[in-house]
Amino acid sequence: MxxxxxxxxxxxxxxxxxxxxxxxxxxxTNNETIVLMGKNGSGKTMMLKTIVGxxxxxxxxxxxxxxxxxxMKPEEADEVRKKIGYVFQKSGLFDSMRVGENVSFGIRRFQKISREEANAKAIEALRRSGLKDVEYRLPSELSGGMQKRAGIARAIAMDPELLLMDDPTAGLDPVLTDAIADLIIEIRETLHSSFIIVTHDLKLARKLADRIGLMVNGKLHGIVPTDEFMETEEPYYRQFREGLLTGPIPVIE
Ligand SMILES: Nc1ncnc2c1ncn2[C@@H]1O[C@H](COP(=O)(O)OP(=O)(O)O)[C@@H](O)[C@H]1O
Ligand SMILES: [Mg+2]
Structure with a gap:
C-alpha cells in the first residue's frame, strides 16, 4: 500500500x-488526519477536487x-476513486433522488452487486452515520444536520481508505458539529482511513487533526502539528487562528 x-x-x-x-x-501519511484551513477562495475545495481527479x-x-x-485511463482512475470518499461542501445529494438511492449511487456504479445488496449497504452506511428510516425520504425532507450526515453516509458507503471532507459541519450548530466530529472519529476507528478535512471550525480542527495546513491565496503556507498551530506566534497561523484583521494575510485582496 x-x-x-x-x-x-x-x-x-x-x-x-x-x-x-x-x-x-x-x-x-496512511491513517493520518490533516485539517485544511484558510480564507474563502484560498483554494481548499480546488485542492480536494484536484486530488480526486x-x-x-x-x-x-x-x-x-x-x-x-x-x-490513468478512466477505468483505472475509477479503481482508485473507489477507495476515496468525498463529502461535498453542500451535501451534494441529488434533490430528486431518495436518500437511500443517493447513498447507494456510488455503490451501484462501482460494484457489481444486486440492487438489494446495494440498498442494504446504503442502510448500513446511514445507520453508521446516525440516521435511521430515512432511505425513502427526499433530501429536502431532512434537516440540515441530517443532510450532512447523509452526505457522509454516501462517502463512507464503500468503506473508503481515503476520505476528503469539504466543510462537513458548515452551517451546523455547536452541538451538531460535535456530533459530526464524534462520527468522524468513529469512522476513523472502524475504517482506519486517512482524512483531509476542510473546516473553519477551530474546535473541530483541534479535535480531529494530527496536523493543520493553512492555505493562503492558492499557496499552502505550511502544515504543522495541531498543538503548534494552536500555540505558535508565527504571524500567519496566529492571524488566522485569532481572526485578526491585521497581519500578513490580506483581508481584502
Ligand atoms: N469551477 C471553477 N472555475 C473557475 N474558477 C474556480 C472554480 N471553482 C473555484 N474557482 C476559483 O478558485 C479559487 C479557489 O476556490 P475554492 O477552492 O473554492 O476556495 P475555498 O474552498 O478555499 O473557499 C477562487 O478564486 C475561485 O473563484
Ligand atoms: Mg470551499
Missing part, C-alpha cells in the same frame, strides 16, 4: 488566467496510494 495516502508535489493549477493552486506540496494540474503531480490519477 505504501506509506502515503496522498502525495502532492508542486501542484499548480490555473483556470484561464486565474492561478488557483500555486506549487503545492504535501504528504498525507476532477481538475488536472498544469504542473506537478498528485498520487493517491502511490498512483497518479491524472495519468
Amino acid at each position: 505504501g506509506e502515503f495516502a496522498v502525495h502532492a508535489s508542486g501542484v499548480t493549477l490555473a483556470i484561464g488566467n486565474n492561478a488557483i493552486l500555486k506549487d503545492i506540496s504535501f504528504q498525507l 476532477l481538475f488536472r494540474p498544469q504542473k506537478g503531480t498528485v498520487t493517491v496510494f502511490n498512483r497518479d490519477i491524472h495519468k
